[in-house]
Amino acid sequence: MRVEQIAVFLENKSGRLAEITSILADKSINIRALSVADTADFGILRLIVDKVGEAENVLRDNGFTVGKTNVIAVEVPDRTGGLATVLKSIEKQKLNVEYMYAFVNKTGENAVLIFRFDNMDRAIESLQKDGFTILKSEEVYSL
Amino acid sequence: MSTIYWEEEMETLPRPGLESIQLKRLQKLVARVYERVEPYRKKMDAAGVTPQDITSLADLQKLPFTVKDDLRDNYPFGMFTTSMEDIVRVHASSGTTGKPTVVGYTQNDIGTWAGLMARALACGGATKGDMVHNAYGYGLFTGGLGAHYGAEKLGATVIPVSGGNTKRQITIMQDFGSTVLLSTPSYALNLAETMESMGVAPESLSLRVGIFGAEPWSENMREEVEKKLNLQAVDIYGLSEVIGPGVAMECLNSSKGMHVFEDHFLPEIINPETGEALPPGEKGELVFTTLTKEAFPVIRYRTKDISRLYYETCNCGRTLVRMEKVTGRTDDMLIIRGVNVFPSQVEHVLVGVEGVEPHYQIIVEREGTLDIMTVEVEVSDSIFSDEIKNLEQLTKRITRDIKDILGVTCKVKLVNPRAIQRSEGKAQRVIDKRKI
Numbered sequence: 210m211r212v213e214q215i216a217v218f219l220e221n222k223s224g225r226l227a228e229i230t231s232i233l234a235d236k237s238i239n240i241r242a243l244s245v246a247d248t249a250d251f252g253i254l255r256l257i258v259d260k261v262g263e264a265e266n267v268l269r270d271n272g273f274t275v276g277k278t279n280v281i282a283v284e285v286p287d288r289t290g291g292l293a294t295v296l297k298s299i300e301k302q303k304l305n306v307e308y309m310y311a312f313v314n315k316t317g318e319n320a321v322l323i324f325r326f327d328n329m330d331r332a333i334e335s336l337q338k339d340g341f342t343i344l345k346s347e348e349v350y351s352l
Numbered sequence: 353m354s355t356i357y358w359e360e361e362m363e364t365l366p367r368p369g370l371e372s373i374q375l376k377r378l379q380k381l382v383a384r385v386y387e388r389v390e391p392y393r394k395k396m397d398a399a400g401v402t403p404q405d406i407t408s409l410a411d412l413q414k415l416p417f418t419v420k421d422d423l424r425d426n427y428p429f430g431m432f433t434t435s436m437e438d439i440v441r442v443h444a445s446s447g448t449t450g451k452p453t454v455v456g457y458t459q460n461d462i463g464t465w466a467g468l469m470a471r472a473l474a475c476g477g478a479t480k481g482d483m484v485h486n487a488y489g490y491g492l493f494t495g496g497l498g499a500h501y502g503a504e505k506l507g508a509t510v511i512p513v514s515g516g517n518t519k520r521q522i523t524i525m526q527d528f529g530s531t532v533l534l535s536t537p538s539y540a541l542n543l544a545e546t547m548e549s550m551g552v553a554p555e556s557l558s559l560r561v562g563i564f565g566a567e568p569w570s571e572n573m574r575e576e577v578e579k580k581l582n583l584q585a586v587d588i589y590g591l592s593e594v595i596g597p598g599v600a601m602e603c604l605n606s607s608k609g610m611h612v613f614e615d616h617f618l619p620e621i622i623n624p625e626t627g628e629a630l631p632p633g634e635k636g637e638l639v640f641t642t643l644t645k646e647a648f649p650v651i652r653y654r655t656k657d658i659s660r661l662y663y664e665t666c667n668c669g670r671t672l673v674r675m676e677k678v679t680g681r682t683d684d685m686l687i688i689r690g691v692n693v694f695p696s697q698v699e700h701v702l703v704g705v706e707g708v709e710p711h712y713q714i715i716v717e718r719e720g721t722l723d724i725m726t727v728e729v730e731v732s733d734s735i736f737s738d739e740i741k742n743l744e745q746l747t748k749r750i751t752r753d754i755k756d757i758l759g760v761t762c763k764v765k766l767v768n769p770r771a772i773q774r775s776e777g778k779a780q781r782v783i784d785k786r787k788i
């Protein structure tokens with residue numbers, strides 16, 4: 210139920226992002242989803258890729274600080290209100306979201322929401338109980 | 353463990369005996385430099401002192417100081433007491449500003465130095481059975497050759513590996529079974545880090561003792577190096593103007609610094625602003641007078657190193673005074689918005705934060721009339737987080753600790769791993785961009 214996400218420290222944003230994507234492209238590693246969180250001084254790039262271990266190694270070899278975290282991928286139909294239903298459920302269950310980002314899959318039918326909760330076990334249980342589809346890691350890597 | 357001395361008599365001489373030797377040597381020295389070295393004679397005449405005025409060790413205070421500029425003004429050989437015929441070697445220290453300072457040695461000086469360095473190595477626990485990995489730079493810098501001659505005199509096996517080519521150094525340590533490492537502390541960290549990247553466990557090496565010097569380093573840094581290299585780290589002190597390495601050395605059971613080899617070097621602590629001598633135990637600038645050197649003796653040479661002296665006898669049995677680990681230099685002291693800041697204090701704070709690597713750089717800039725100090729810290733895997741708030745908490749904590757300990761507010765900038773240049777000799781800790 211959990212998906213491995215790679216986080217990369219960005220000392221400064223300009224140029225670094227392009228550098229990272231081209232390092233991954235050179236190794237034929239595909240980026241499934243990506244989000245950048247930043248402050249005035251630094252940023253954190255969060256990535257979901259198809260080859261996690263390889264991506265981690267190649268980025269580290271290129272001098273980046275890399276971390277791995279587990280996140281949850283929730284699939285919702287890509288239509289008005291899709292996101293709202295998930296967020297309502299989260300609020301109702303009083304789940305604490307550390308961060309989230311979203312992307313639309315290739316067919317364009319469904320949106321995938323990536324969540325990091327402070328209590329991941331409880332989050333998975335609650336969301337499943339409310340009938341949401343939580344994607345398996347292989348499903349996300351091959352989207 | 354019983355202490356192993358190199359020259360037991362001199363190292364354990366009761367102080368009155370030691371002081372009488374010091375006085376005799378001082379009187380001879382003053383007479384000789386007054387006669388032979390014009391710059392000393394001129395300064396003494398100007399101060400109204402003659403060699404006959406030195407009748408006790410306290411009379412040392414009547415003599416004028418010698419500073420680095422005196423050596424520069426008499427560049428290259430103007431302060432030598434002997435003719436160049438008798439000089440068998442010169443060393444020079446690089447001047448970041450202006451000319452380098454040049455020092456010379458007679459054959460006897462080289463012998464004295466080797467003996468002192470052998471004494472230092474023995475004091476740090478090295479024996480003739482050791483494989484000494486000498487990573488101090490060989491060349492004009494006194495570190496490499498000074499340590500080399502001493503280790504040979506001790507009878508150990510010396511690997512004259514010098515600085516640089518770090519991966520090869522680690523292979524040599526593995527293959528030759530190096531037991532004693534001699535290097536700057538910042539280079540020792542560089543070695544440790546390279547070992548980690550090569551997948552070499554410190555336990556797989558035979559290192560037992562690391563003798564580190566040539567730049568100020570903190571107690572936290574000692575712990576870090578000991579852990580990462582799996583050895584006991586001891587401190588050595590020396591500077592080329594006095595002789596090179598082998599002026600003072602930490603013993604294995606001292607908690608109060610390094611034994612100054614006082615039969616050869618007479619230490620004082622002065623107030624760096626007024627030049628007034630300070631009583632034992634007080635912190636100030638370290639000043640040395642050489643007692644036995646022939647070619648290039650110095651009288652009251654101001655080292656700019658900050659330390660203090662402890663006269664009580666050490667657990668190891670040595671009666672030689674101990675100088676506290678040098679915590680800073682009067683000239684690398686930064687004045688940030690009126691507050692005195694030493695890079696070693698910043699290092700102390702950083703190494704105290706779990707997971708923070710002791711690779712850092714301090715950048716000082718001036719915006720308008722305000723000094724801005726930025727401390728750059730590398731984001732290692734152990735402190736990295738995928739959440740902004742965790743990294744912000746970290747920078748806030750470092751800022752707060754620095755404020756608490758140093759009394760200045762700084763900016764902490766997180767940078768990529770290895771973004772800060774690694775040292776192959778002395779680390780450059782400060783970039784002061786304020787040139788007013």
Ligand SMILES: [Zn+2]
Pocket residue numbers: 603604605606611666667668669670
């Ligand atoms: Zn001792």
